Amino acid sequence: MRSTVQELLDGLHAAADAPERRRWAAACARGLGLGGLAVSVGQELVWFSDDTSARLEDLQFVFGQGPSRHLAEATGTREFPDLTRLLQMQWPQFAAAAEELGIAALFVWPLHIGAVRVGTMTGYRRATGPLTARESSDGRVVADALARQLLDGWPDNGEPDRVCGAGAGSVGLHRAEVHQATGVLSELLGIPLAEALDRLRARAFASGRSLPDSARHILQQELPRDDV
DSSP: OOOOHHHHHHHHHOOOSSSHHHHHHHHHHHHTTEEEEHHHHHHEEEEESHHHHHHHHHHHHHOOOSSGGGOTTSSSOOOSSSHHHTTTSHHHHHHHHHTTOOOEEEEEEEEEEEEEEEEEEEEESSSSSOOOHHHHHHHHHHHHHHHHHHHHHHOOOHHHHHHOOSSTTTTTTTTHHHHHHHHHHHHHHTTOHHHHHHHHHHHHHHHHHHHHHHHHHHHHHHTTHHHH
């Protein structure tokens, strides 16, 4: 039996550490009729229910394409109930990679703080089909509450304990290693950070690794100058 929106929100406010937040996200996905969900703010993946939802966000980050990265100023839910049919022409690389993960449909809710859009909440399904009106509405309620929670828990500095989300209600920045590896490449190759990030994305795509795994690989070894 699915949880009610109020039960989901009660669980959100009680989530204090990373495992609890992940369990909350999984319960939230089930409550909204989704296979999983992930939340991104800017270029940061800050919350996800399962490895598949995190991988979907990483794919959008690697390819620079996908529904969460092109929400513009939309205020309502964006539905892609048949991923292959709707996205193949617009975002072919992302659509093909998502299809390999067994994803059939995606749904994106904007996260707002007042009038400002700060991020997105993206849910997936492994079967095609639209959301019900109730699921779409409930998703907006959860996204609004989650935006406030993220604002309250956002790290105010780069200290490791804050970045890892150690404090009660704090936000974990799952791409911290990506930013660190980008800096390493920038320094090692003598290139701007933007170009270093492009190199890291290309390396992840070519190797078939996730972006965090590729970043971790760079940080764990001495990278030759011509290895990227």
